[in-house]
Amino acid sequence: MQEVAVVGVGLHRFGKAGDAIVGNKSVTELCRHAVDMALQDAGISWRQVQAVSAASSRFSGGKGWGLNGNDVVEDLGSTGVPVYNLSAGCAAGGNAFNVGWSLVAGGVYDVVLVVGGEVMPKGMIQTAGTEEVTDPEFLRQRCVGIPGPAFWSMLARRRMHEFGTTEEQMATVTVKARRCSVGNPFARFQQAITLGDVLNSPYVSNPLRLFEICPVSNGAAAAILCSPQKARQFTGKPVWVAASAVATLGFDDSLPRNLAGPVPTGPSYHTEVMGAVRKAFERAGIGPRELSFTELQDNTCYYELAYPEEWGLCEPGEAEHLVEAGETAPTGRMPINPSGGFVSFGEATTAMGVFQIAEVTWQLRGQSGARQVPDASVALAQTNGLGGNATAAILKR
Amino acid sequence: MSESVAPAVAGLFVADEHGVRVLGAKCEACGTPYFPSVPVCHNPACPGSRMQPCGFGGRGVVWSYSIANFAPPPPHKYDQPFRPYAIAVVDLASGLRLVGQMVDPPEAVTVGAAVELVIDTLYHEQGKAFTTWKFKLV
Ligand SMILES: [Zn+2]
Numbered sequence: 001m002q003e004v005a006v007v008g009v010g011l012h013r014f015g016k017a018g019d020a021i022v023g024n025k026s027v028t029e030l031c032r033h034a035v036d037m038a039l040q041d042a043g044i045s046w047r048q049v050q051a052v053s054a055a056s057s058r059f060s061g062g063k064g065w066g067l068n069g070n071d072v073v074e075d076l077g078s079t080g081v082p083v084y085n086l087s088a089g090c091a092a093g094g095n096a097f098n099v100g101w102s103l104v105a106g107g108v109y110d111v112v113l114v115v116g117g118e119v120m121p122k123g124m125i126q127t128a129g130t131e132e133v134t135d136p137e138f139l140r141q142r143c144v145g146i147p148g149p150a151f152w153s154m155l156a157r158r159r160m161h162e163f164g165t166t167e168e169q170m171a172t173v174t175v176k177a178r179r180c181s182v183g184n185p186f187a188r189f190q191q192a193i194t195l196g197d198v199l200n201s202p203y204v205s206n207p208l209r210l211f212e213i214c215p216v217s218n219g220a221a222a223a224i225l226c227s228p229q230k231a232r233q234f235t236g237k238p239v240w241v242a243a244s245a246v247a248t249l250g251f252d253d254s255l256p257r258n259l260a261g262p263v264p265t266g267p268s269y270h271t272e273v274m275g276a277v278r279k280a281f282e283r284a285g286i287g288p289r290e291l292s293f294t295e296l297q298d299n300t301c302y303y304e305l306a307y308p309e310e311w312g313l314c315e316p317g318e319a320e321h322l323v324e325a326g327e328t329a330p331t332g333r334m335p336i337n338p339s340g341g342f343v344s345f346g347e348a349t350t351a352m353g354v355f356q357i358a359e360v361t362w363q364l365r366g367q368s369g370a371r372q373v374p375d376a377s378v379a380l381a382q383t384n385g386l387g388g389n390a391t392a393a394i395l396k397r
Numbered sequence: 398m399s400e401s402v403a404p405a406v407a408g409l410f411v412a413d414e415h416g417v418r419v420l421g422a423k424c425e426a427c428g429t430p431y432f433p434s435v436p437v438c439h440n441p442a443c444p445g446s447r448m449q450p451c452g453f454g455g456r457g458v459v460w461s462y463s464i465a466n467f468a469p470p471p472p473h474k475y476d477q478p479f480r481p482y483a484i485a486v487v488d489l490a491s492g493l494r495l496v497g498q499m500v501d502p503p504e505a506v507t508v509g510a511a512v513e514l515v516i517d518t519l520y521h522e523q524g525k526a527f528t529t530w531k532f533k534l535v
Contacts, residue, residue, distance in 0.1 A: 140496070145482075154462065154484070157461045204466060251442070
């Protein structure tokens with residue numbers, strides 16, 4: 001195995017279909033913008049890319065078959081490069097990064113493009129849509145009726161029961177996230193909001209409110225990964241991948257993802273996420289308290305409270321106090337999502353894992369302006385997605 | 398005239414002299430409960446799948462819950478006008494952690510509350526009441 005460097009990153013600012021940011025741009029147009037930016041950042045040309053690892057979308061482009069990487073290659077110029085299209089729900093971008101990393105680390109290629117982009121459908125995302133009684137998701141929706149955010153609100157409600165978390169404390173997480181997004185040129189929302197704004201927004205799934213749940217967005221992200229030898233040719237300041245890990249959930253996972261499961265004997269948490277994050281810490285030889293900051297998947301404010309505790313970044317039940325004390329802000333002792341996170345960007349599902357790599361890279365280079373984590377030297381990026389997929393990457397200077 | 402009644406999906410639950418149960422399966426080799434039923438045990442530590450049909454009912458405790466403040470998209474069906482409902486995750490004494498709607502109004506539901514499995518109407522269509530399993534505070 002050889003070291004892997006991130007030498008270039010790019011984003012298309014996130015927005016809502018039809019707005020002034022993304023308008024009616026296709027996923028291919030969004031990706032082209034992000035890839036051009038990443039190539040320019042790396043100082044290389046498209047023809048130097050030896051392979052493409054692409055997050056594949058079920059929503060848009062990809063010829064209806066999730067062949068989003070092929071769309072990108074056609075658009076940039078068909079050089080005949082191998083393309084890996086990867087599907088893992090909201091973890092697809094993280095998966096694409098992991099496969100890109102594996103290809104370079106294993107010495108198969110020297111220069112790999114990782115890309116993810118999304119044009120999301122309007123409104124609540126529907127499941128498969130088939131009315132098959134053999135489809136567990138159909139049964140969940142027909143027999144119970146579980147809107148997407150209900151899963152998150154079940155977890156939030158349980159945390160309120162276990163730790164006495166208040167709705168004000170959860171709202172404070174969102175206020176912090178939106179404050180980070182001010183001045184981030186790539187965030188969809190770039191304005192701070194108040195505690196009152198959050199608490200006055202309607203419940204989407206009580207106890208979670210509209211401003212506490214990330215909306216869907218359109219956007220794209222790209223990263224160029226390189227072998228050490230190539231990296232030294234391209235840039236004087238590469239960012240290094242200390243670890244990249246992927247995991248799926250364990251049989252002992254007892255979160256209410258399906259209609260039913262065994263009553264657990266231990267605690268209930270995201271086992272796929274724990275699996276990926278633990279592996280990343282082990283492989284990097286870096287402990288959870290050594291991180292300069294973390295970019296984690298905050299589909300809702302709950303995760304900014306639960307994940308740092310589950311991963312050992314802080315003690316169980318401590319997260320609310322750290323948030324209130326400002327310790328999760330970029331200048332705090334446990335910065336979480338200095339980018340503004342999913343709550344400020346909205347979720348362009350397959351782009352998210354790559355968007356995190358872009359933010360981490362800029363932070364580690366010291367290029368993040370007002371949201372810069374002082375002297376950032378090592379950071380964790382984490383995604384999870386439908387099907388029990390999770391990814392974790394640790395990057396360092 | 399009594400309303401005609403049918404299950405929203407046939408074969409998933411039953412109410413008889415033994416009470417209300419959802420119809421799943423249990424692996425006799427490792428004890429893992431399943432609902433709906435699966436043909437083969439999914440437990441990677443199972444010494445060898447031995448699936449038997451098994452019903453799960455009775456009482457349980459609310460592990461957590463959420464409230465559907467807005468109607469879920471199809472294929473969910475509901476009566477107009479939409480009324481918010483609680484969705485409970487219940488740890489049944491019979492060993493199954495089961496998700497279902499609450500009969501009771503959302504404000505009445507709490508984590509840790511004792512509930513029992515019941516059959517209740519989910520929606521009406523063409524003069525028929527379609528039913529599903531739900532939980533009710535005891
Ligand atoms: Zn078994």
